[in-house]
Amino acid sequence: MTDEQRRERNFLADTGAVLKGMATVFKQTFRPDDTEEYPKVIAEIPERAHTGRHRLNRHDNGLEKCIGCELCAFACPADAIWVEGEDNDPEHPTSPGERYAKDYQINYLRCIMCGLCVEACPTRALTLTSYFEMAYTSREDAILTKEQLLEPPPELGTTPGAKEGL
Amino acid sequence: MTLAIDGKEVTVPAGTLIIRAAEQLGIEIPRFCDHPLLRPAGACRQCYVRIEGQPKLATSCTVPVAAGMSVQTQASDDEVADAQRANLEFLLLNHPLDCPICDRGGECPLQDQALAYGPGDSRFREAKRVFKKPIPLSPLVALDRERCVLCARCTRFCDEISGDRFLELYARGAGERVAIAAGEDFRSPFSGNTVQICPVGALTSVPYRFAARPFDLTYGDSVCPHCSAGCNLRVDLRRGDVVRHLARDEYEVNDAWLCDKGRYAFRFPDSSERVTTPLIRDHGLEPASFGEVLTSIAGWVDRGRVGVLTGGRLMDEDYYALSKLARTVFRTNDLDHRRDHGAGFVEGAIAGGGMPVTYRNVEEAKVILVAGLDAEQEVPILHLRLRKAAERGARIVVLHPRRTRLWDVAEHIPCRPGDEAWLLEKEEGRHRPEIESVATAMREAGDAGIVIAGPRLADHPQAVDRARTFASDAGGRFAYVTRRANDRGALVAGVHPWLLPNGRSSIDEDRAEVESVWGPLDIPDRGRDWRGILEAAANREIDVLFLIGVDPLRDYPDAALARRALENVPRKVVQSLELASLARYADAFLPAAAFLEKEGHVTTWEGRGQRLQRVRDPLGMSRPDWEIFASLALACGGDLGFETLDELHEEMGTLLAPRATRHLAVADTGAAPTPVEDGELLLFTYPLLVNDGRLSEGADELKAALADPPFVEIHPNNAGTAGVADGSDVRVTTAAGEATLPARVTEHVSEGSLFVPFDQAGFAANTLLQGRFSIAATIDPVDAPADEDPVEVGAGGAA
Numbered sequence: 014m015t016d017e018q019r020r021e022r023n024f025l026a027d028t029g030a031v032l033k034g035m036a037t038v039f040k041q042t043f044r045p046d047d048t049e050e051y052p053k054v055i056a057e058i059p060e061r062a063h064t065g066r067h068r069l070n071r072h073d074n075g076l077e078k079c080i081g082c083e084l085c086a087f088a089c090p091a092d093a094i095w096v097e098g099e100d101n102d103p104e105h106p107t108s109p110g111e112r113y114a115k116d117y118q119i120n121y122l123r124c125i126m127c128g129l130c131v132e133a134c135p136t137r138a139l140t141l142t143s144y145f146e147m148a149y150t151s152r153e154d155a156i157l158t159k160e161q162l163l164e165p166p167p168e169l170g171t172t173p174g175a176k177e178g179l
Numbered sequence: 180m181t182l183a184i185d186g187k188e189v190t191v192p193a194g195t196l197i198i199r200a201a202e203q204l205g206i207e208i209p210r211f212c213d214h215p216l217l218r219p220a221g222a223c224r225q226c227y228v229r230i231e232g233q234p235k236l237a238t239s240c241t242v243p244v245a246a247g248m249s250v251q252t253q254a255s256d257d258e259v260a261d262a263q264r265a266n267l268e269f270l271l272l273n274h275p276l277d278c279p280i281c282d283r284g285g286e287c288p289l290q291d292q293a294l295a296y297g298p299g300d301s302r303f304r305e306a307k308r309v310f311k312k313p314i315p316l317s318p319l320v321a322l323d324r325e326r327c328v329l330c331a332r333c334t335r336f337c338d339e340i341s342g343d344r345f346l347e348l349y350a351r352g353a354g355e356r357v358a359i360a361a362g363e364d365f366r367s368p369f370s371g372n373t374v375q376i377c378p379v380g381a382l383t384s385v386p387y388r389f390a391a392r393p394f395d396l397t398y399g400d401s402v403c404p405h406c407s408a409g410c411n412l413r414v415d416l417r418r419g420d421v422v423r424h425l426a427r428d429e430y431e432v433n434d435a436w437l438c439d440k441g442r443y444a445f446r447f448p449d450s451s452e453r454v455t456t457p458l459i460r461d462h463g464l465e466p467a468s469f470g471e472v473l474t475s476i477a478g479w480v481d482r483g484r485v486g487v488l489t490g491g492r493l494m495d496e497d498y499y500a501l502s503k504l505a506r507t508v509f510r511t512n513d514l515d516h517r518r519d520h521g522a523g524f525v526e527g528a529i530a531g532g533g534m535p536v537t538y539r540n541v542e543e544a545k546v547i548l549v550a551g552l553d554a555e556q557e558v559p560i561l562h563l564r565l566r567k568a569a570e571r572g573a574r575i576v577v578l579h580p581r582r583t584r585l586w587d588v589a590e591h592i593p594c595r596p597g598d599e600a601w602l603l604e605k606e607e608g609r610h611r612p613e614i615e616s617v618a619t620a621m622r623e624a625g626d627a628g629i630v631i632a633g634p635r636l637a638d639h640p641q642a643v644d645r646a647r648t649f650a651s652d653a654g655g656r657f658a659y660v661t662r663r664a665n666d667r668g669a670l671v672a673g674v675h676p677w678l679l680p681n682g683r684s685s686i687d688e689d690r691a692e693v694e695s696v697w698g699p700l701d702i703p704d705r706g707r708d709w710r711g712i713l714e715a716a717a718n719r720e721i722d723v724l725f726l727i728g729v730d731p732l733r734d735y736p737d738a739a740l741a742r743r744a745l746e747n748v749p750r751k752v753v754q755s756l757e758l759a760s761l762a763r764y765a766d767a768f769l770p771a772a773a774f775l776e777k778e779g780h781v782t783t784w785e786g787r788g789q790r791l792q793r794v795r796d797p798l799g800m801s802r803p804d805w806e807i808f809a810s811l812a813l814a815c816g817g818d819l820g821f822e823t824l825d826e827l828h829e830e831m832g833t834l835l836a837p838r839a840t841r842h843l844a845v846a847d848t849g850a851a852p853t854p855v856e857d858g859e860l861l862l863f864t865y866p867l868l869v870n871d872g873r874l875s876e877g878a879d880e881l882k883a884a885l886a887d888p889p890f891v892e893i894h895p896n897n898a899g900t901a902g903v904a905d906g907s908d909v910r911v912t913t914a915a916g917e918a919t920l921p922a923r924v925t926e927h928v929s930e931g932s933l934f935v936p937f938d939q940a941g942f943a944a945n946t947l948l949q950g951r952f953s954i955a956a957t958i959d960p961v962d963a964p965a966d967e968d969p970v971e972v973g974a975g976g977a978a
Binding site for chain 2: 081082083086098111112136
């Protein structure tokens with residue numbers, strides 16, 4: 014095959030590919046839109062998705078389920094959890110038994126949402142919620158304290174700036 | 180004796196237990212109650228093995244080997260494995276399985292062995308035994324009886340090792356438990372060891388309670404900074420803060436034990452009073468760079484006369500650098516690490532004398548004379564070795580003005596402080612009767628006879644020498660035991676007014692040996708000792724006073740002299756972890772690294788050099804002492820000749836290599852025994868184990884458990900004469916000052932003497948002293964308590 018013939022053959026093949034691509038573009042252009050309008054519209058999340066921020070749970074009587082055992086910190090592959098145990102005040106216990114968590118922090122710059130901590134928790138104190146809006150403007154903000162984790166996460170879409178799409 | 184375990188042959192000495200023989204083969208047999216330093220108990224029944232030819236399984240921790248024995252462990256015999264599984268299921272019947280909140284979780288022999296050898300599930304569905312948990316045995320140790328597997332390690336430790344029999348197994352069957360007498364506190368200075376050897380979480384440390392998990396910890400091997408015992412320990416850190424000390428097994432030194440001070444006084448490196456920035460006095464003490472501070476100091480040194488005081492707590496490397504700095508750069512012999520007469524003129528021989536007595540020698544001795552040492556309070560691990568020697572049948576004689584905790588295993592010869600010297604002296608070729616029997620026994624024992632001279636003897640200028648002569652006359656060994664962690668290292672390095680490194684004197688050919696390494700020395704033959712330095716400072720004969728890891732106001736037995744020295748010397752340079760009471764006086768401060776922040780060696784009382792790892796980086800700007808000395812030398816226009824630890828070690832190796840020592844005849848300048856006139860008592864003092872020292876800072880639980888408030892011990896005869904009742908306040912007056920202290924009237928202190936602890940919270944005994952740890956004193960009752968015996972009041976009136 015001469016060079017002339019080869020060039021002609023490539024030209025035809027390339028034109029075919031371009032046309033095929035253009036056809037795809039046209040087809041997609043006139044299809045109904047599938048975009049999720051997050052954060053203006055927040056799609057329903059399956060009830061038990063458990064894919065988001067942690068929560069520290071309480072017993073019905075108000076005592077914290079967390080006993081400060083640090084097994085979550087042990088299980089954590091990203092070293093994202095910090096727990097400090099302390100003796101319960103027998104008169105005003107924070108949790109059942111001898112030990113409670115004096116300090117409990119999760120660093121969401123490290124957390125990889127693998128859920129091993131939840132598996133490790135012997136008292137079901139630590140669970141995952143479906144709250145996924147974890148964007149922070151400073152390192153400090155990304156470390157959630159025990160007080161924050163004991164509260165249920167805010168409604169999705171209420172994070173400052175979320176509505177504006179910032 | 181040769182036997183086979185799992186078909187593998189091993190040869191061990193007769194009397195070896197099967198479990199030890201298996202260890203030698205690397206065969207692991209699970210166990211809880213077995214401990215190599217405790218007598219066999221067979222309490223936990225976990226270490227079952229099959230001995231061929233015997234109908235039933237046997238516990239390998241109680242059966243000694245026999246020749247030709249064939250043993251099967253769980254690895255080769257299913258029935259053994261079954262029995263061990265069943266036993267673990269049994270041990271776990273009543274175990275609460277509260278591992279998540281148990282301090283042992285993660286480093287628990289029960290947890291580990293239940294995983295390795297246990298059944299994994301239990302058939303026991305009924306309610307478990309319940310106890311109140313935890314109960315405090317003392318401010319240091321908590322007991323959780325639910326977790327206990329009744330291995331009796333703790334009770335056996337108290338019986339066999341420390342002799343402080345506080346813990347006992349109580350009741351039988353399912354209700355059996357470890358108990359302490361009602362109202363009693365676990366007041367043993369060795370209580371922490373029971374926590375470390377507990378194979379479950381039944382005994383836990385209160386200071387470590389819920390502080391960390393094993394996986395939180397970083398750790399390093401170190402040596403205890405407290406006394407000259409030199410215990411090997413592990414420092415555990417959580418995020419850089421020390422959370423606990425654990426004993427490391429070192430059978431040549433501390434076996435597997437630590438005293439409670441070594442274990443629980445660990446917070447001082449993280450104290451809030453620690454200063455980690457160099458400071459220089461301008462208007463007040465202000466932060467500065469190392470360069471600025473060192474330049475200022477160099478300026479002062481250049482124009483002035485220098486004196487150097489230090490304590491006994493730096494490392495060998497630091498002391499060597501300091502010794503060289505003082506001699507080659509400051510050109511002075513005015514440096515001292517002691518605070519008493521030391522060993523007098525045998526110090527040179529001791530410094531260069533290697534290790535004449537080791538812990539092993541003590542353990543294997545037949546006769547031991549302990550003179551002037553309260554071992555339990557001053558070198559606790561040596562106390563345990565003495566007890567171990569007694570256990571093995573050694574005859575122990577204690578010559579001490581106050582009864583020591585060896586009372587139940589030793590003979591006690593009471594004496595007035597300072598009398599030890601003449602008691603050990605020969606009179607017309609013979610010793611006094613009470614000593615003669617010891618001398619005879621020593622002669623029979625040969626080198627299994629040991630004389631241990633303690634710090635009480637160093638209060639008398641010749642007493643240590645007498646004790647040494649006593650030992651050599653009888654053909655025995657001799658050891659001089661000091662209190663602080665590296666007193667010996669300081670002596671060896673030549674931080675001393677007339678000794679250069681390795682016990683070389685600063686005169687004659689010894690000096691030439693040092694000069695061959697250090698270069699020509701422009702120093703007087705003999706410098707001032709600590710007392711001379713303080714006096715010179717008080718008289719403004721010294722311009723710059725270096726205080727390296729020492730607080731003269733607290734450490735020296737003359738508070739008034741120390742204060743005058745600090746007030747009069749123009750420039751004071753403090754190098755330490757903190758300023759504390761020196762904040763008012765310091766003109767410059769150099770922040771030193773704590774023991775766990777530097778690499779180096781310390782020397783035990785035996786003379787054994789032991790290595791410390793750098794467990795964490797020095798805090799802030801603090802630096803190892805020897806580095807600061809090297810920088811200071813450069814700032815002063817000199818050069819110590821080493822910049823790295825390796826270079827330093829190389830040079831130390833040349834000068835500190837073992838050598839023949841001589842008994843140096845240096846003229847003694849010390850005084851005679853402390854004079855006491857009629858009607859006066861002889862007050863003596865030494866620091867108790869748990870005191871108000873700076874290294875016990877933050878060890879609140881330790882102090883709550885073991886610290887005594889200040890007191891004065893008086894013999895009943897003297898108390899009667901003075902009209903002092905037990906528990907009442909008494910005014911103690913000496914030439915230096917007076918103090919009002921609660922009296923303890925006891926026969927445990929020798930007649931004619933008074934004992935006050937040196938440094939208890941609220942009372943510094945050195946305000947009563949004038950340069951020695953003993954002084955003549957009088958006592959008066961302060962106000963007679965209402966219920967006092969009228970006879971005693973009458974006697975008091977006569978006095």
